[in-house]
């Protein structure tokens with residue numbers, strides 16, 4: 144570096160880029176447990192094209208079929224004005240960037256689904272709130288239990304590979320169902336799980352970054368707030384919300400009705416109210432100039448679109464941003480399996496080390 | 510840390526220690542390729558007690574047997590005054606710590622072996638030079654070829670696990686034979702190989718440190734020198750060196766005859782002669798107070814003694830110091846298999862990152 148001081152963080156990102164491809168490896172059949180373990184060892188994603196093509200879910204889940212199965216059972220829905228559940232968001236009043244949690248609402252499944260489809264098919268006609276079934280709480284084995292038998296209870300190669308020598312069988316910590324439309328985007332974040340993500344209907348577009356890219360994503364302490372629905376009843380007649388045309392039924396269903404209310408907590412020391420904050424990535428690889436750090440431009444995001452029946456291995460601690468496109472039927476449906484990651488070995492401590500060094504650098508550069 | 514600045518390097522070492530045991534995992538039968546791959550993924554050693562008990566080598570290699578097989582074939586022997594081949598050593602004239610390479614000599618195998626055994630059995634009687642067959646150049650498939658069929662040509666679980674998805678079969682890069690006595694010690698160092706180390710005769714005592722312990726081992730730029738034998742012929746009669754009693758035949762065989770000659774090279778810039786230097790760990794976990802860094806005391810070395818027939822998986826880039834004890838027969842014999850390590854994934858770049866941050870810290874603390 145021309146006799147200048149090396150920047151260890153920049154060198155880390157560049158060295159990794161030199162040794163690793165930013166194109167995802169594509170398999171055309173499911174890996175063996177051993178083949179999978181080689182990817183786990185390298186903490187490297189892959190996609191299995193058509194790996195879940197024969198699942199009953201992939202074969203049978205249409206909007207009609209799902210509605211028939213679940214009917215009026217109530218499901219938990221994340222409601223946001225812009226499809227920004229759990230996302231950095233400009234606060235409409237203060238203009239500052241905050242972390243926005245969705246308003247959560249129980250809705251009859253068929254109403255929810257009809258709303259999602261109708262919105263997708265009439266997109267752009269008017270602005271209306273966005274609904275996404277995305278409770279990451281093992282929902283496929285809870286509220287969507289009646290659909291659970293349409294997918295395998297575990298991913299055999301992941302189960303075998305991730306089980307420990309002490310004969311403990313790796314069970315999915317959570318199996319999550321995701322149902323939404325193209326208006327929902329999941330903001331860049333990471334999870335401490337090994338993730339097998341399976342596309343059932345429509346398409347998902349993943350943007351991926353390895354754990355050591357932490358200095359690129361501009362993790363910042365954001366004030367946290369949640370959307371609250373101000374008026375629960377519509378301005379129109381006293382009818383039950385009618386999914387199919389819900390978003391057209393006056394102000395009651397429009398984004399304007401969702402208010403972003405900031406969370407407060409008690410400061411133990413002063414006894415006064417203070418803002419709740421959460422650390423969150425605010426760099427968006429799709430808007431690389433905004434909120435960038437001095438390292439963002441070194442990131443080489445890996446991009447992959449999952450088609451119906453594709454499976455993605457998303458290694459523990461990888462950053463992922465996820466957007467979606469709908470099927471002809473106007474929905475996007477996916478199922479993912481979270482397995483516990485291994486906190487032993489070097490990866491977890493190394494990742495914390497990058498965070499600590501990055502914080503130290505930030506102090507020096509201030 | 511009481512409001513004080515965190516030290517990222519100290520935190521890294523401590524976090525790793527909290528999540529990982531410093532006791533080695535013991536297996537009692539060879540692992541499957543998948544089980545092995547789980548250790549590779551965690552970059553964590555294990556020992557298979559008795560894993561090689563049935564090898565022909567383990568069953569048949571006695572001193573007599575080896576001598577019968579190899580007879581007067583010449584082999585390359587590392588000769589040092591103190592058993593310090595490739596080790597940080599106080600230079601006898603200058604008193605400074607330098608890196609000492611052994612004098613390398615071709616010797617008839619049976620003479621070499623007789624010398625090693627005789628020295629072991631008469632240890633302490635007089636000081637004499639130490640001989641160690643330790644050419645790490647695939648010697649079992651070269652100079653010791655006649656013994657090669659006594660060990661498996663590869664370790665099946667390593668071969669299968671380390672082969673790549675693209676169907677390239679992992680072959681050992683090198684298979685090395687080590688023959689010496691308890692006077693030889695291999696100084697703390699690391700190799701960029703996955704290592705399967707198999708004890709055949711006697712015992713080896715390993716002290717192990719994971720790659721991120723680099724800041725503990727005090728890697729320093731040492732001037733490099735090599736031992737040179739000043740008088741090749743003994744002062745006694747013109748006889749061929751007689752192994753069995755070799756070290757008693759006068760000055761000719763004593764340590765004093767080996768002179769440590771420093772290496773010089775031309776400085777491209779000035780055109781003058783300058784010292785050749787090599788970076789090498791100078792902290793010895795067995796003398797923890799000497800040459801320590803501010804991080805050495807945080808290291809929790811993993812210790813394991815290999816008995817005859819034991820196999821050790823020594824993961825790529827782990828520091829290892831190796832000392833030895835002899836069998837009844839007065840020898841210590843081992844065979845190890847080096848497989849190429851995987852430079853993709855996070856481990857290699859992370860390890861370079863630790864080095865870079867450590868260098869930066871050193872500058873600030875100077």
Ligand SMILES: O=C(O)CCC(=O)C(=O)O
Pocket residue numbers: 321328329334338340347463465477479
């Ligand atoms: O599908 C999505 O919207 C996000 C998926 C996700 O974040 C995950 O599987 O961890």
Ligand SMILES: O=C(O)CCC(=O)C(=O)O
Pocket residue numbers: 687694695700704706713829831832843845
């Ligand atoms: O056995 C010894 O003396 C050293 C072994 C070693 O360094 C290795 O196998 O890499």
